[in-house]
Amino acid sequence: MTTALYRGFCPDTAELGEYHLGLLMGHRRIALAGHLASCPHCQREVAQLDQFLVDIAPDIELSVVDRIKVWVARLVPQGPDIGLGWAPALAVRGEADNLQLYAADDIEIGIDVQTGTQPGTYALVGLITGLEPGDVQAALARDGRLVAATEVDDLSNFIFDQLQPGHYALALSGGPGDRGARHRGLGVTGHESGRTMDGPALIADLLGMESRRAHAWLAACGPFEHRPAARTGGGTQNLSRSGSRQRHPTLPGVGSADP
Template sequence: MLEQKLLAQLYRHQCPSSEQLGEFYLELLSETATVAVQDHLTACPHCQQELQSLKRFITENRLPYGLGAPAEPVKAPSVRVLIAELISGFLPGQAASAMTVRGQIDPNEGPQVYGAEMYQFAIEVSEDLNSPLHRMITGLMLASDPEMPVDQVQLIENGVSLHDAEIDEFGNFVFSQVNPGLYSLQITGVGIQINLLPIYL
C-alpha cells in the first residue's frame, strides 16, 4: 500500500542520527550542525524525547567524583565515614525476632530503621514479586543532615559494589532482583559516607 511505503521510507528520515544527537548534548558538534539539530528539535517530539532520556541517563549515571585531570593524580576528597546501626526493627511493644537480633532481615517483618547521627534510614526487604527467587530492598531516608546531603546508595557484596541507586526527591531508593545473601549498603553524598551494618537477606 502506498501509505505504508511512504511511512516506511520517510519515517524520521530527517532526524539526526542518535550519535549526532549525543554529540549535540556533549557540545561536540560544529556550529552549523548544532544550529541544524536545534532547529530540528523544535519540531520533532521523538528527538526531544531521546535527548531527554540521554540527559537523564548521563545525569543518573554520572561518573563519581574527580574523574578528570589527565596530568595530575587526583586526590580523593576527605570523606566523613559514619556507621549506621539498627535503631528499631519492629512495632512498639513487639519483640525483635531472632533473625533481627543476628542481623538478618525477615522479608515478612517490615522496615528496620538504621541511624547514624542525624541520618536515619528505613530499610525493608520483601520478596521480589517479579522474580520469585529474588528479594527487593526498599529504602526510605527518614532524616538527614541538610549541611551534608546524601543522594547515592550502593549495594555491596564482599566489598564489591553490585548495584547503585539514586535517592529520589522523596528519599526513596530501591534495589530489585537481589539474590539472598549477605550485603551492606553504603549511602554517600559529597564528603559523607554512611555504612549500614551488613544484613542477611
C-alpha cells in the first residue's frame, strides 16, 4: 500500500520509456529527470528498460531514429467482467479458464499455456485485440536467444507448440505504419518472488520493463505454478511440468522451440 501511494506521484511507464528513448522533450523531460534523481522505483524501471534494449538489440531493430515507442504491458486486473469478450473465441480451444490478459495502450493480449502436441512439451496460444492486422509477427526467446517465430494470422491468433519447460519471452512486432512496418514493443517484467501454489498463473511483484531474456517482451509464457499477480504490472510465467493439462488439436503454421 505504501509503495502504491508513493508511486502515485510517478510518471507512467510509457512516459519513462519515451524519456529513456529520447522521445520526451522540453520541460517534461527536465521535470522527469528531476523525479528520477530521487525515485528508486522509477530508477529501477529505467535500468530494466536499458537492459531490455541491450538484450533485444541483436534480434530486433529498435532505435530512436526509427522512432520506436515502447509501451509497458500491464496485467489487466482479474475480475468477474474481465475476459468475457474473449471467452467465445478462446473457449473453442479450451483456453478461457486459464486466460491471462495483458493491456498496453489500446492493445490487449490474451495468452494461455496448454499441453503441447508432443509428450512433455507445452504450447503457448495467444489472441490479440486492438492491433491492426497486417504483417504482425510473434517471436519467442529463451535465455536471450530467438527460438521460434510465427505470423499472427488474419484473426489475430498465434500459437507456439512443442515448447520445453522453462522461461520464455514473447514479442510482437510489425503492423501497418507510415514506413511499412511499425514496431510496437510491449514490455512486461516480473521477478520470482511470491508464494508458489498449484495451477497456472503469473509471477508476482510485477514492475515495468525488463530484459528480453526470461522476463521480458510483452507477455512471456511462464510457470504452471501459481504466483499471485500484482494488479498494475506486466508479468511473466514459467513453464513447468506441474499444473493442469489440456489437450488441443495440432494447428498448421506452428513454430517449435529449441530444447
